[in-house]
Amino acid sequence: METKTTKAHILITVFSVLSALAIPLAAQKAPTPFGTPVAGKSAPAPTPAAQPAPAPAPATGGTAGDYSSGTAERGMDKIFDVNKDSVDLENGTMNWKGKTFNLGNSRVIRARIERYLSSPKPEDDIVAHAKILQQIEDLLSPKVLTAKNYSENYQKAWELLFKAAKYEIDAESCLTIATLVDKTVRTKQQVRGLRLSKNEQEVLRRRQSRDVIIQARTLEEKKDRAALRATGKKGQPAADVSEGSEELAHRRETLGRTDAEIRKTDTAITAIETKAKLEFQSQIFMFLLQRRFKHVTIATAFYRYTFGSSEQQLRVGDRQIKEMFPVSNFVPTMDSLDMLAREALKDVETSMRTVEQLCDTGGRYKALERLQEAFFLGEYTPKVMFFDPEKKAPLMKLWRHVQDLQRIGDERDLAGVEEVLQKISAVADDFPVAVVRSRANNARRMSNLSVLAAKQAALGGDLARAEQNVERAAKFWPSNPMLEEFANMAVARAEGVAQKIPEFDRLEKDGKTREIYTRKEEFAMVLFQDKERSEKLRIIIERALRINGMLEQAKLLKKQGNPFMAWDVLHEAAKLGPEDTEVLKAHSDFAATAAEYARCLDNAERQEAMGNFSASLAWYLSAGDMNPTSELCQRGIKRTGEALLNNARTKLAQ
Amino acid sequence: MTTKNKPLLFLLLIPALMIGVVLMVAIFRREDSTAPLTAERFRQEWDTLQGNRYTIRAQIDRQIGSSAEVGRILAVRMLDSTGRLPVLVPADKQQNFEAGQRYEFHVVVRGDILLVENADKF
Numbered sequence: 179m180e181t182k183t184t185k186a187h188i189l190i191t192v193f194s195v196l197s198a199l200a201i202p203l204a205a206q207k208a209p210t211p212f213g214t215p216v217a218g219k220s221a222p223a224p225t226p227a228a229q230p231a232p233a234p235a236p237a238t239g240g241t242a243g244d245y246s247s248g249t250a251e252r253g254m255d256k257i258f259d260v261n262k263d264s265v266d267l268e269n270g271t272m273n274w275k276g277k278t279f280n281l282g283n284s285r286v287i288r289a290r291i292e293r294y295l296s297s298p299k300p301e302d303d304i305v306a307h308a309k310i311l312q313q314i315e316d317l318l319s320p321k322v323l324t325a326k327n328y329s330e331n332y333q334k335a336w337e338l339l340f341k342a343a344k345y346e347i348d349a350e351s352c353l354t355i356a357t358l359v360d361k362t363v364r365t366k367q368q369v370r371g372l373r374l375s376k377n378e379q380e381v382l383r384r385r386q387s388r389d390v391i392i393q394a395r396t397l398e399e400k401k402d403r404a405a406l407r408a409t410g411k412k413g414q415p416a417a418d419v420s421e422g423s424e425e426l427a428h429r430r431e432t433l434g435r436t437d438a439e440i441r442k443t444d445t446a447i448t449a450i451e452t453k454a455k456l457e458f459q460s461q462i463f464m465f466l467l468q469r470r471f472k473h474v475t476i477a478t479a480f481y482r483y484t485f486g487s488s489e490q491q492l493r494v495g496d497r498q499i500k501e502m503f504p505v506s507n508f509v510p511t512m513d514s515l516d517m518l519a520r521e522a523l524k525d526v527e528t529s530m531r532t533v534e535q536l537c538d539t540g541g542r543y544k545a546l547e548r549l550q551e552a553f554f555l556g557e558y559t560p561k562v563m564f565f566d567p568e569k570k571a572p573l574m575k576l577w578r579h580v581q582d583l584q585r586i587g588d589e590r591d592l593a594g595v596e597e598v599l600q601k602i603s604a605v606a607d608d609f610p611v612a613v614v615r616s617r618a619n620n621a622r623r624m625s626n627l628s629v630l631a632a633k634q635a636a637l638g639g640d641l642a643r644a645e646q647n648v649e650r651a652a653k654f655w656p657s658n659p660m661l662e663e664f665a666n667m668a669v670a671r672a673e674g675v676a677q678k679i680p681e682f683d684r685l686e687k688d689g690k691t692r693e694i695y696t697r698k699e700e701f702a703m704v705l706f707q708d709k710e711r712s713e714k715l716r717i718i719i720e721r722a723l724r725i726n727g728m729l730e731q732a733k734l735l736k737k738q739g740n741p742f743m744a745w746d747v748l749h750e751a752a753k754l755g756p757e758d759t760e761v762l763k764a765h766s767d768f769a770a771t772a773a774e775y776a777r778c779l780d781n782a783e784r785q786e787a788m789g790n791f792s793a794s795l796a797w798y799l800s801a802g803d804m805n806p807t808s809e810l811c812q813r814g815i816k817r818t819g820e821a822l823l824n825n826a827r828t829k830l831a832q
Numbered sequence: 833m834t835t836k837n838k839p840l841l842f843l844l845l846i847p848a849l850m851i852g853v854v855l856m857v858a859i860f861r862r863e864d865s866t867a868p869l870t871a872e873r874f875r876q877e878w879d880t881l882q883g884n885r886y887t888i889r890a891q892i893d894r895q896i897g898s899s900a901e902v903g904r905i906l907a908v909r910m911l912d913s914t915g916r917l918p919v920l921v922p923a924d925k926q927q928n929f930e931a932g933q934r935y936e937f938h939v940v941v942r943g944d945i946l947l948v949e950n951a952d953k954f
Contacts, residue, residue: 781875785944792918793944795896796875799907799916819896819905819918822945826902826920829943 287554288581294553295574299567307345308560311352311472314338318479332483335476347558351465351473355480358458362484365454369447376443379436386433393426455485462515470558471526474519478512526556530565537569542606546573546580576605583614592618592625592655625655629664633699636668636706667703678704682711686718689757695722722758725751729764741771742805749779749810775804782814791822869939871915874946881941885949890917891934904929908937919946927951 343353529552536545628651635643728751735744782797802811869886890908898904903923938950
């Protein structure tokens with residue numbers, strides 16, 4: 179019980195130490211304590227090959243090196259929902275395999291992708307670094323490793339880590355791996371020393387234990403003899419039986435101390451080993467989070483080497499890894515990390531192939547989407563870094579246009595949408611222009627409708643509703659010109675209530691309804707609380723609207739070569755608004771094309787007005803001959819005919 | 833007068849007789865008929881034609897209205913000129929008028945009304 183408590187306490191301590199170490203580990207720059215191994219010069223480098231119990235060379239398989247096993251990959255496809263892979267620039271997150279990775283500030287990641295798209299061909303350094311990483315990976319590949327070259331390859335790979343760490347792109351990640359490997363090797367040496375001392379302690383313990391047993395037995399026999407003597411020879415003094423008890427007690431105490439020492443050594447070994455594993459695993463997990471997948475695979479290979487294939491249980495990030503593998507009873511191991519890294523690299527390669535293909539076939543928008551995903555997942559992978567700058571150039575252009583569109587969308591500057599859409603269409607045929615345009619149009623329409631509703635509400639005196647609708651209109655399209663117009667009207671109302679009412683009265687009295695109609699908004703704003711005048715205004719507006727409709731109809735009929743019917747419509751319009759300037763203007767415009775017909779109708783009406791119904795009828799008949807389908811003529815004929823019958827007797831009697 | 837001059841006399845007499853007949857016919861027609869009435873003339877000058885009588889040859893277009901006390905109003909299409917005119921057939925004229933029939937209407941101008949005095953179908 180006591181031992182368990184002590185172990186738990188140690189583990190907790192180790193975890194807290196590790197969490198404190200996590201960041202410094204990543205930033206650790208100093209090379210190993212055993213000198214600075216430069217490529218080509220083998221400094222007194224740690225010799226991982228010399229370590230005890232190295233992992234058996236997984237030349238043909240085994241858990242640690244089973245990269246070719248299709249089982250895991252097939253499992254991956256079932257487990258992961260690849261459809262969820264996406265990049266969300268707004269929130270600065272990336273979803274990969276159903277797990278969301280935080281990419282950081284959205285502005286920063288935008289800058290990162292912009293920098294990537296506009297970057298020229300990768301520098302030689304990047305190429306050289308990628309080659310070294312590949313070299314390391316090749317050296318540690320299970321395809322290459324055999325029992326013979328196992329240690330030698332690891333040694334070479336370890337040395338190459340220092341070469342790779344020199345490049346800026348590496349951010350000294352390889353140095354971290356090398357340091358960890360070295361540290362682990364040293365830890366193992368320390369553990370070995372502890373184990374030796376523990377062995378010695380156990381030998382000592384066994385000897386001490388034997389001594390205690392012998393001493394106890396001797397003391398027991400002494401007591402027995404003394405007792406026997408006391409019963410056979412009475413009157414003899416009793417022998418001293420306490421002799422030797424002190425020595426036994428001393429021996430027991432010494433044995434207890436040795437036991438404690440052994441336990442202490444055990445605990446120290448466990449703590450050191452656990453700490454080393456946790457440090458290594460933490461760093462690998464950190465590489466995974468940084469999306470340095472090549473480093474993950476390399477570090478995992480070194481982990482396998484230093485700890486052996488039996489020590490693969492994942493202690494760091496196992497919960498997160500379990501979340502990525504939603505399978506019950508799943509035990510995450512170091513291979514899980516390795517598998518994830520390789521899966522990511524494979525995904526990046528697939529994405530980049532798709533990007534290349536889409537670029538070749540003209541699907542640039544889709545190519546840009548795929549490139550973003552590939553970039554954020556595998557920013558440090560060669561396939562992404564070496565993407566052809568000539569292909570990146572139009573994608574960069576498209577990216578900027580899309581960013582413009584997004585900005586316009588954020589600001590709801592709907593007037594500018596069309597221009598950007600045209601620019602995008604010129605670069606990418608596959609951009610969903612119709613969808614965006616339709617959404618922009620819908621928003622514009624909704625905004626306009628809200629402004630109209632606001633106007634109506636204002637006319638009805640419902641200022642609260644008007645305000646609500648204005649807010650709604652501004653929400654859809656803040657820069658809607660109709661809103662400005664509405665605002666101007668509101669201002670005008672406030673300014674002109676006093677002068678507008680008499681002006682309305684004067685215009686109405688003079689029959690200048692067309693002018694009232696033309697200035698309907700300003701009068702409406704002013705008169706909405708004046709019920710009587712509002713009603714007059716409403717009638718004028720309705721009448722003007724009807725007249726407008728008739729004028730349009732007349733123009734259409736005239737255009738269709740039917741001037742007499744057009745005149746009929748104008749005639750009706752004139753009845754509605756005899757003083758309407760638009761009607762009068764249309765009359766003079768149309769008069770030339772229907773002069774005779776117009777004369778007949780005018781005469782008919784004049785005679786009818788004078789009570790000369792027969793003469794009027796004669797004129798209507800004449801007009802009807804010119805325009806047989808005219809309802810106006812037919813009505814006139816019927817009306818004057820009836821009037822003639824009613825008045826004929828009087829007239830004939832005269 | 834010799835027998836020899838008789839043919840010459842006949843030659844002179846025959847044209848003189850013909851001229852005389854023509855003049856007689858012309859004079860007779862002038863005295864016996866009214867001036868022609870066109871639709872346009874009626875529409876324009878009806879108030880100057882008060883009391884005049886005319887004979888118009890026309891085809892019935894349609895009946896515009898009728899009243900048992902007053903009679904019927906017919907729209908007739910002029911045969912000797914263009915256009916239509918309304919005529920009032922008094923109620924006492926017991927004749928059947930149907931669209932398409934041709935009549936020679938003897939009318940008198942009363943106010944702006946063309947009152948039918950007689951209607952002869954032809």
